[in-house]
Amino acid sequence: MSAIVNRLAPANAVVPEQQPSAVAGLRLETRIVDGAEWDRTIAGFDEVCQEQLHVFATARWPSVKQEPMLFLADGQVVGGSLMMVQPLPLRIGHIAVSKWGPMLKDSSAPHAAALRDAMVEALIADYAERRGLMLSVLPRAALETDNSAYERLLARGFKRGSELGFPSRYIVRLGLSDAEQRKSLQQKWRYHLNKSEKAGLSFEHAGPERMGEFDRLYAAMSERKQFPDHSAYDTVPLLMALDIETLRPELFFVRHAGEVVAGALIFKAGDRAVYLYGATNDTALPLRAGYFMHWQIIRWLRDNTRAGWYDLGGTDGFHGLHQFKKGMVGEAGVITPVPPVANYAARPWAYLLGNGAFWARDAAYHIRRVVTGALRPKARPDQAPVVVEAGQP
Known part of the structure; x- marks a missing residue:
């Protein structure tokens, strides 16, 4: 006991x-x-x-x-x-x-x-x-x-x-068909998604053994952006080592011409999946890899979890991030404040x-x-x- x-x-x-x-x-x-x-x-x-x-x-x-x-x-x-x-x-x-x-x-x-x-x-x-x-x-x-x-x-x-200071959470509704989900997206977000689907990108669901690839991508991005990292990223190894499969985050990559250009870690347990961490390299932006990756993650969560919502987190006060997440939330999702x-x-x-x-x-x-x-x-x-x-x- x-x-x-x-x-x-x-x-x-x-x-x-x-x-x-x-x-x-x-x-x-x-x-x-x-x-x-x-x-x-x-x-x-x-x-x-x-x-x-x-x-x-x-x-x-x-x-x-x-x-x-x-x-x-x-x-x-x-x-x-x-x-x-x-x-x-x-x-x-x-x-x-x-x-x-x-x-x-x-x-x-x-x-x-x-x-x-x-x-x-x-x-x-x-x-x-x-x-x-x-x-x-x-x-x-x-x-x-x-x-x-x-x-x-x-x-x-x-x-x-x-x-x-910036309490809004951006939450995508899951459970929609591909056509319904696309219709929900804001027009500009849908435009960038369409462009990304013609860029020769591929989507991969990876196991914990590939965390080294994500670590390198995340470290390179942090160095490039020169943002101080006050996140809980140092807890990720413990989460990925969990023997409770439901609680272990899922790892995803986007590849272009044989190179990994973007990745994400997603918490999938419960009725809300949560975007934990993402990382991209220098070539991801012109390829619109972020649009492609999140679209594929939405579809994967719909088909492989019981979550009804995908919580993208907040913005930390960055307007570009607000625009990106707002477009993905679209008409079917919600932007809602943490009290x-x-x-x-x-x-x-x-x-x-x-x-x-x-x-x-x-x-x-x-x-x-x-x-x-x-x-x-x-x-x-x-x-x-x-x-x-x-x-x-």
């Missing part, structure tokens, strides 16, 4: 009765498990994502304590949240963070919203009330006009916290400490971005802030 802790959430870990989807008396058991069991269990979740993987989080944030918490109803797992208990400067306290959580195992289950509420209540009871920490929850971007998960957090007493962090504390001092830590972190990120932009003009964002209602392309 790999469970480290097995406890019943207190009686107040129930769905708030004022919520319209409430199920009277719903109570969830919480169980903290080890990392291996956690990753195996969430591999089948609808809402699983890279950031919630234990193997990823421990490498990405090594100084943070990871607590993989499962939620059970009547003995059956219904959801989970990888809780990150992060120390504050000078060890004056801690905050508990749920990034892209809590996750539902079955997002289409009856009373799914009530289950999510019950998971939040269990987190409040444990981290905010019992331990006295500030609890920070960041739900994933919603596909609908309103992010109901975020709105329900605010209704429960959470306060709006930090937010991204701000939602913070909750049962004790005023915990909220002041936690909110102050977020403020200091945001200030440090802003300074780093300004300095980087001054030293490397190519890395300076050129996209005006975009306010997008969820669900609006």
